[in-house]
Amino acid sequence: MDKPTLQKVHNLIKPYIHRTPVLTSELLNELCEAEVFFKCENFQKTGAFKMRGATHAILNLTKEQKSKGVVTHSSGNFAQALSLAAKNLNVKAYIVMPENAPEVKKSAVRGYGGVIIECGSGVNAREHEAVRIQKEKGATFIHPSNDDDVIYGQATAAIELLEDYNDLNYIFAPVGGGGLLAGTILAANHFSDTCKVIAGEPFEVDDAYRSLISGRIEKNKTSNTIADGLRTYLGDRNFPIIKEHVEDITRVEEDEIIKSLRLIWERMKIVVEPSSAVAFAAVLKDKKRIRNKRIGVIISGGNVDVSNLPF
Amino acid sequence: MDKPTLQKVHNLIKPYIHRTPVLTSELLNELCEAEVFFKCENFQKTGAFKMRGATHAILNLTKEQKSKGVVTHSSGNFAQALSLAAKNLNVKAYIVMPENAPEVKKSAVRGYGGVIIECGSGVNAREHEAVRIQKEKGATFIHPSNDDDVIYGQATAAIELLEDYNDLNYIFAPVGGGGLLAGTILAANHFSDTCKVIAGEPFEVDDAYRSLISGRIEKNKTSNTIADGLRTYLGDRNFPIIKEHVEDITRVEEDEIIKSLRLIWERMKIVVEPSSAVAFAAVLKDKKRIRNKRIGVIISGGNVDVSNLPF
Structure with missing residues (x-):
């Protein structure tokens, strides 16, 4: 994988996807004491980066x-x-x-x-x-996350974000099956000299966190998280990329996910799904590391049943 | 009031407001059999056009x-x-x-x-x-809606919308106190040769509709609508503008407001308040008139208690 190949992937899919907007909020910036740039894949076709x-x-x-x-x-x-x-x-x-x-x-x-x-x-x-x-x-x-072509496609969300803001210090992405995280890592490695990638993961399904420690793909005993898109586990195509290059995996509690979800809904005025809120929950938890930095957050999607909210 | 004056108002306030995005949805276009352009004042500072x-x-x-x-x-x-x-x-x-x-x-x-x-x-x-x-x-x-300078300021939302899309056939706006509706009418009159303005109003507080018929400012006996921003009545500064130039006032039932609200949340992935959904509910109700037309909708705001939703 190299930069021209990823660029080619992006050009190939451009006619079929939206270039999603990057939104910011002065209030959330103040709360984080950082500049946060939300890449809004909830506005992507079918409501998600997938x-x-x-x-x-x-x-x-x-x-x-x-x-x-x-x-x-x-x-x-x-x-x-x-x-x-x-x-x-x-x-x-x-x-x-x-x-x-x-x-x-x-x-x-x-x-x-x-x-x-x-x-x-x-x-x-x-x-x-x-x-x-x-x-x-x-x-x-075609596997939803453990497939090279799928991973390269998911990389394009972070490629666009880095095209818009090329001086980010960190990009936060949620990790479930690992396709988005691995793609985001490839994008950061090839389209930025400095940007590191941090994953957000629910404590309840922290298979990726444990996989990093053990060096092999771990699974979850439970699926007891509101972030229903993150209940899956890594695969042999994306785990090597994640293992080698991810800066960190920050685990968050369920109440932190719900707090993050509510902040995004009420302050950004956008509908996002709980899995997306996991990445911003990790930002809120990493307050020391991100202070005064420029942070990207991949808002992975917005498909949520509004009649069944945790508020 | 003339076009240069309104342009001056816009230039004057520009440093202090967001130029809010205009969003579209293929799915909602299909549903309406029209092209609908949502001017998203829910992304305005303080979450509303005000x-x-x-x-x-x-x-x-x-x-x-x-x-x-x-x-x-x-x-x-x-x-x-x-x-x-x-x-x-x-x-x-x-x-x-x-x-x-x-x-x-x-x-x-x-x-x-x-x-x-x-x-x-x-x-x-x-x-x-x-x-x-x-x-x-x-x-x-400073009155929230019955003040010339307030009305001119509210006009700038539709001015921006018409700058972006100068060939709209109709703009739909909600009517409560009448400041946004009067401003939208001024913008359409001075920045478009063809665009007409239609108001959406809840049946439960249809004072503006009745005022148009009687020719004088009517009030409401009840305030029994979910669209809490529209419970107020018109004033002597905005009513003359509305009376002379509004194309129509389309009244909508509470269940139509809630259906519209849910459609916007789930399909557009944006958080809007019930008063905003009234304008789109009127679009949905006016299906015959808007078919194959280009329609603007002023999404007035997004300040809503997410723990108290009607779904």
Whole structure:
């Protein structure tokens, strides 16, 4: 991976994504005693950064592969992103989802043209179904986070942020499956001489933090966090990048996530999902390190059920 | 009032306000079968358009007047706006508020440097206190909506919108006290050859609608609407402008306001207050008239208690 390659990825996906705005808040700057620049992927198509990686992964398929479609398992933002990215490129998308997934998520996928394949709950069931679709349809499997093309696509959010503000000291990103974090690290390494990347992670699902210590991919025993996008674990494609280059992983408690979420909603006037609030919660917790610095925060998405808020 | 004067007002207040972004949503365009451009005053300083009029009103005072301060009665967005506008211009702001106003509103005013004068509830009590402060301190009274300088200041939101998109067919704005609506009308008349202005108003407080019919300023018997910023009535400075030039006033039911609010939150990913949702609810209701047209919507503000939502 080098800078021209990442630049090429960005140019490739540009027609299919929004260049999202970077917002600031004087009040939050005062609170942090730092200058904070929020890269607002909640305004991205399908409401999350996942659109970047999904689009890039499909664009990189051969014509033959494209004709047979793509398949993934996700009940979250990647399901919607792959569905719309595929639709934009005239490719069929099969989305393996647990049959008990919320109807609102299913209808969002259908709305973007994805074909839902229902499966039982649990990792085995969904992987089994995804393999079946690959065999039956010849569809290409695209992993939501542990896939090089997906990681390179996710890198473009931080590339844009660094194009707009090239003197950031730190970028904070949430870590769940690790695709966004690994991509952000690649962007910082190749598009800045000084910018370091810090991850925010809920204490309740601190598999990435423990993986850094043990040197191998750890999993979570529970999924008891409001940040539902961060319950997954790292993979062999993104973990080496994270292990080598991440500056730190800052863990945050659930009440810190909710406080951060509320601050962003009330002060920035934007709707973000709890996983996004984890990155800003880490900023608030790292007060000493960030004082008087210039900080980027990747607001990963804004898909949240407004009738079920923690306030 | 002419175009150069309004342009001068805009130039005068520019250093003290944000030029707020105009956002769009493909999905909401599809839903409306029109192109809708949201002028996002929820991102304005103090979270509402009121900052524009408050700043202009203070800038237009004499040096002598400035030295003695300003006074208003408001427990809503104008209280915060006048406090911050005054602070920015080194002027003292006295804000008459009912003693039972929510603590969060009082602390917001204090945070912006306003001096709170508590009064009993009811129109008489607050007017009495405001007169007392004028006499005692020599402060200049600035009405939240029925004041020429305030109206001209509020006009600048639509001026910016028309600078960005000069071919709009309609601009929709909410009507409460009438300052924003009158200002929007002035902007449309002087900065566009074709753009007409339509107001959105809750059925529950449809004083402006009834005033148009009767030809005199009507009041409301109840204040039973979620759009708490629109419970006030018109005044003798703004009503003549509205009466002569408004294209229409579209009334909306409470459930239509809530549906509009939720659509904006979930689809646009922005936090707006119910009064703002009234304007978009009117767009949704006026489907025939707006089909295939280019529509501006003034999102008036985003100050809302997220722990007390109607979803």
